[in-house]
Amino acid sequence: MKAEDLSEFNRKLGEVFRLEREKQGLSRNRLSEIAGVSRTGVIMFERGERAPTIVICVAMAAGLGVPLSTLIRRAEKGLPGK
Numbered sequence: 001m002k003a004e005d006l007s008e009f010n011r012k013l014g015e016v017f018r019l020e021r022e023k024q025g026l027s028r029n030r031l032s033e034i035a036g037v038s039r040t041g042v043i044m045f046e047r048g049e050r051a052p053t054i055v056i057c058v059a060m061a062a063g064l065g066v067p068l069s070t071l072i073r074r075a076e077k078g079l080p081g082k
Contacts, residue, residue, distance in 0.1 A: 006051075007048075009075060009076070010048055010051045011048030012048075012075040012076075012078045013057075013071065013072065013075040014045050014046045014047060014048045015046070015048070015075070015078070016071050016074045016075045016078070017045065017046055017060060017061075017064070017071060018046040020064050020066055020071065021046075021064060024064060024065075026064070028042045028043055028046075031060065031063050031064070034063035035056075035059040035060045035062065035063030036059055036063075037056055037059055037060060037063075041056065042060070045060075057071075
């Protein structure tokens with residue numbers, strides 16, 4: 001995967017997390033509390049401004065009650081050529 005593809009994937013994954021959080025009616029503050037992640041980290045990840053570690057992704061997915069693999073598949077579907 002090229003660097004620009006990774007950047008696009010990161011942006012899409014952040015969007016998928018944001019949409020799921022909003023669908024569940026959770027605020028960024030609440031997700032950060034549940035997942036044990038800083039609110040700033042949640043914001044930057046959702047905007048695609050920061051690439052989270054796998055540990056952060058797992059924690060946020062668990063906080064949303066959705067398997068990380070499901071969220072990754074959603075992000076992959078949003079990439080060009082998928």
